[in-house]
Amino acid sequence: MEETLEDPPTSAVLLDHCHFSQVIFNSVEKFYVPGGDVTCYYTLTQHFIPRRKDWIGIFRVGWKTTREYYTFMWVTLPVDLKSESAKQQEVQFKAYYLPKDDEYYQFCYVDQDGVVRGASIPFQFRPENEEDILVVTTQGEVEEIEQHNKELCKENQELKDSCVSLQKQNSDMQAELHKKEEELETLKSTNKKLEQQVKAQKDHWETELLQLKEQNQKMSSENEKMGVRVDQLQAQLSTQEKEMEKLVQGDQDKTEQLEHLKKENSQLLLTLTQQGQHQKKLEQTVEQMKEEEMTAVKKQRELTDENSGLSKTLNENKIICNVLQREKERLERENDLLKRENSRLLSYMGLDFDSLPYQAPTSDQGGAGQNPGLVFGNPYSGIQESSAPSLLAMKRCPTCKSDFADGIFDHTLEQQHMQTLCLNCPVCDKTFPAKEKQIFEDHVFCHTL
Numbered sequence: 001m002e003e004t005l006e007d008p009p010t011s012a013v014l015l016d017h018c019h020f021s022q023v024i025f026n027s028v029e030k031f032y033v034p035g036g037d038v039t040c041y042y043t044l045t046q047h048f049i050p051r052r053k054d055w056i057g058i059f060r061v062g063w064k065t066t067r068e069y070y071t072f073m074w075v076t077l078p079v080d081l082k083s084e085s086a087k088q089q090e091v092q093f094k095a096y097y098l099p100k101d102d103e104y105y106q107f108c109y110v111d112q113d114g115v116v117r118g119a120s121i122p123f124q125f126r127p128e129n130e131e132d133i134l135v136v137t138t139q140g141e142v143e144e145i146e147q148h149n150k151e152l153c154k155e156n157q158e159l160k161d162s163c164v165s166l167q168k169q170n171s172d173m174q175a176e177l178h179k180k181e182e183e184l185e186t187l188k189s190t191n192k193k194l195e196q197q198v199k200a201q202k203d204h205w206e207t208e209l210l211q212l213k214e215q216n217q218k219m220s221s222e223n224e225k226m227g228v229r230v231d232q233l234q235a236q237l238s239t240q241e242k243e244m245e246k247l248v249q250g251d252q253d254k255t256e257q258l259e260h261l262k263k264e265n266s267q268l269l270l271t272l273t274q275q276g277q278h279q280k281k282l283e284q285t286v287e288q289m290k291e292e293e294m295t296a297v298k299k300q301r302e303l304t305d306e307n308s309g310l311s312k313t314l315n316e317n318k319i320i321c322n323v324l325q326r327e328k329e330r331l332e333r334e335n336d337l338l339k340r341e342n343s344r345l346l347s348y349m350g351l352d353f354d355s356l357p358y359q360a361p362t363s364d365q366g367g368a369g370q371n372p373g374l375v376f377g378n379p380y381s382g383i384q385e386s387s388a389p390s391l392l393a394m395k396r397c398p399t400c401k402s403d404f405a406d407g408i409f410d411h412t413l414e415q416q417h418m419q420t421l422c423l424n425c426p427v428c429d430k431t432f433p434a435k436e437k438q439i440f441e442d443h444v445f446c447h448t449l
Contacts, residue, residue: 008074010066022048023109023118026088031124031236034100034261038093040073040107042118046087050077053112056091061104061122066114070105071097102126145349152342159335166328172320180317184310191303198296205289212289216282219275226272233265316448323444326426 026041042054057069073091099105107120240261247254423432423440427447432440 008069008072008110009053009112009114010059010069010110019117020119021045021423025107025120026314028107028120029123031126031128032098033127034098035095037095038098039090040093040120041088041090042107042109044078044081044087044089047079050075051112052077052108056107056109058093058099058105059108060099061106062287066108066110066116067110070099072110075109079378098123149342149345149349151344152338156335156338156342159331159338163331163335166324166331170321170324170328173317173324177314177317177321180310180314184314184373187307187310191307194303197298201296202293205293209286209289212282212286216279216286219279219282223272223275223279226268226275230268230272233268237261237265247344267335282448319448320445325428327423330423 022045024045026043028040032038033047042056044050054075055072056075057066057072059069063069071093073093076089076090078087078089083444100122104124108116109118110116238386242260244250244254323348423434423437424430425432425440425444425447427444430443432443
């Protein structure tokens with residue numbers, strides 16, 4: 001069925017992963033007469049760049065992958081992509097290679113990766129005098145669309161309730177932050193008072209230490225003097241003992257004087273011993289005051305560490321508050337996006353909020369105008385308006401499994417929808433799926449540790 005021996009690049013990519021809005025087909029007829037060549041006109045959008053292996057194929061309606069083409073033609077690359085004429089392109093299919101049955105077919109633009117970038121409205125190969133085929137939308141499809149709309153409304157309400165809960169949680173965090181700030185101010189004031197008390201106590205201890213040092217110096221000087229006196233007395237005692245040995249037979253007065261000197265010597269030794277004990281007590285007092293000074297310094301350090309811990313806790317609470325604020329803004333953006341999707345779906349169905357629940361159009365309104373849900377207009381003048389939604393394929397989100405009309409779910413809206421299903425870390429910009437919210441909150445909390 002192909003017009004060249006080389007097969008075009010195809011893939012097994014399903015319809016959900018294709019982008020049908022990047023190439024637009026123009027002037028597609030409702031039917032083409034068999035036996036004649038068919039010219040396909042198409043327009044390249046500004047965000048799409050064609051490549052050498054891109055091709056346009058004719059597919060039977062209901063195809064699943066790009067491998068199901070009937071025939072194809074290679075596209076011609078424009079010389080200058082920036083010019084307006086380069087955007088309008090065409091290819092011609094020879095009559096020999098065209099289908100011979102009266103099934104519905106459509107043009108599809110496939111890039112060299114085998115991904116569909118654009119698709120036309122369906123058409124037939126039949127003579128002009130054949131009657132138009134009437135396509136009727138079943139009541140089941142209408143009920144399915146209404147059920148999907150109700151599910152979107154329910155999801156919208158759940159998001160509103162979640163937003164209110166987050167606002168309340170934010171208010172609680174603000175109140176707790178204010179309370180922590182007041183506690184911090186109280187601790188700062190208490191710390192300042194304790195520092196003043198420690199400084200005053202330290203000055204008092206330094207004064208007492210200086211006084212004790214002076215007393216110690218005085219006692220040392222007196223001790224030295226007493227030592228000299230003892231040496232003198234000992235020398236005098238020795239002299240007197242020698243004299244006593246010489247004067248054993250001397251006068252009784254000399255003996256009494258000797259006894260008196262012995263008593264005086266004993267008193268001096270006792271005084272020297274008492275002074276030594278007093279000096280040891282003074283040294284113990286100095287050591288005790290040094291230990292008290294070290295205890296006061298340690299207590300001051302503990303108060304400083306406690307103050308630093310409270311400051312760190314305050315910063316963590318501020319970070320958590322900012323994370324919650326960003327989560328709130330993200331939910332508000334997601335809520336707005338859902339509202340817009342809801343409105344566009346209602347507009348696509350020809351409804352508004354005042355006309356719910358859905359009412360089927362009467363027979364005299366079926367041909368009154370074009371259905372706004374069709375991207376390229378209604379090619380069947382004899383088809384009722386209620387049949388238009390059946391010509392459009394539904395597109396399902398691979399993450400949340402929600403269905404969207406193919407004609408309104410373009411590439412930009414798809415990116416916005418995927419952004420609403422992700423959670424971004426405000427610290428390291430790491431992305432988490434929305435269903436892993438607990439993992440995301442644990443990850444953000446780890447940054448505050």
